Amino acid sequence: xxxxxxxxxxxxxxxxxxxxxxxxxxxxxxxxxxxxxxxxxxxxxxxxxxxxxxxxxxxxxxxxxxxxxxxxxxxxxxxxxxxxxxxxxxxxxxxxxxxxxxxxxxxxxxxxxxxxxxxxxxxxxxxxxxxxxxxxxxxxxxxxxxxxxxxxxxxxxxxxxxxxxxxxxxxxxxxxx
Numbered sequence: 001x002x003x004x005x006x007x008x009x010x011x012x013x014x015x016x017x018x019x020x021x022x023x024x025x026x027x028x029x030x031x032x033x034x035x036x037x038x039x040x041x042x043x044x045x046x047x048x049x050x051x052x053x054x055x056x057x058x059x060x061x062x063x064x065x066x067x068x069x070x071x072x073x074x075x076x077x078x079x080x081x082x083x084x085x086x087x088x089x090x091x092x093x094x095x096x097x098x099x100x101x102x103x104x105x106x107x108x109x110x111x112x113x114x115x116x117x118x119x120x121x122x123x124x125x126x127x128x129x130x131x132x133x134x135x136x137x138x139x140x141x142x143x144x145x146x147x148x149x150x151x152x153x154x155x156x157x158x159x160x161x162x163x164x165x166x167x168x169x170x171x172x173x174x175x176x177x
Contacts, residue, residue, distance in 0.1 A: 011078040023069060025118075026081040027126055034083070035114045040140055044110045045085045047176065048138075052088060055172050063090040063105065063168075071099030072107075074130040082123065085110045085138075088168070103131040106168050110138045124148065134167045138176070145176065 009029035018024060023034040037045070049067045056063055066087045074080040086108035089095055094102045107127055109119045119137050127135045128150050135148040143160040149167045158164045163173040 009079070012073070012081050013078070015081050023083065025083060026079065027122055029079040032118060032122075035112065037110075037112065041085075041110050041112055044138060044140060044176070045108075048086050048108055048174070051174050052086065055169065059169075061169075062092070063088050064092075064095060066100075072104060073099060073101050074103055074126060076102055080126070080130075082126070084108065090168070103127070105132070106134040106136075106166070107132050108136040108138060110140065113141075 007030075010026055010031050011029070012026065014031065015024060015026050023036075025032045025034060045067050049065060052065045055061070056065065066089070068083045068085045070083060070087055072082045072084060072087055074082060084104065084107040086106075087100060087104040088106035089100050090105045091102075094100050094104075109115070109123060111119050124135065124137075128148070133149075133151050135150065137146045137148075138144075139146070140160075145158045145160070145164055147156045147158070147164070147167070148154075149156070152167070160176045163175050166172040166174060
């Protein structure tokens with residue numbers, strides 16, 4: 001009888017020990033390597049960052065917005081480390097020199113072919129249980145944005161070109177052309 005192979009549990013230290021230029025996320029002690037983003041992906045991340053930062057600035061908001069790579073230490077343990085494409089954090093006490101200690105209020109992930117299962121399944125569950133208030137999955141191939149409002153326990157879908165309401169900000173919409 002073969003003994004079951006024990007799966008290795010990784011920590012933040014393993015993430016920090018990766019060779020320069022190699023990026024990975026850590027979820028429940030398992031490492032997920034990240035492919036470099038393509039131009040369309042980066043263009044979308046840049047547009048979201050600009051629109052959100054501009055909205056916060058114009059409304060004298062106190063939340064901060066960070067584009068990837070930005071470290072988010074979910075659950076405040078050494079087994080969960082993610083780099084959302086966009087992180088919006090309203091509790092300044094969570095922001096440290098290393099990143100965000102705990103869950104952001106709003107997370108946006110731009111799907112790439114290699115990240116679909118991570119974004120739609122693994123991260124969806126992880127963000128919900130960690131206390132993220134709002135999670136957007138942006139799928140440029142399908143020209144669709146799926147929004148999970150965890151506080152209201154609702155899911156909505158929008159197409160590119162529509163005004164997409166932001167749940168954590170009353171009266172703020174984003175349009176992706």
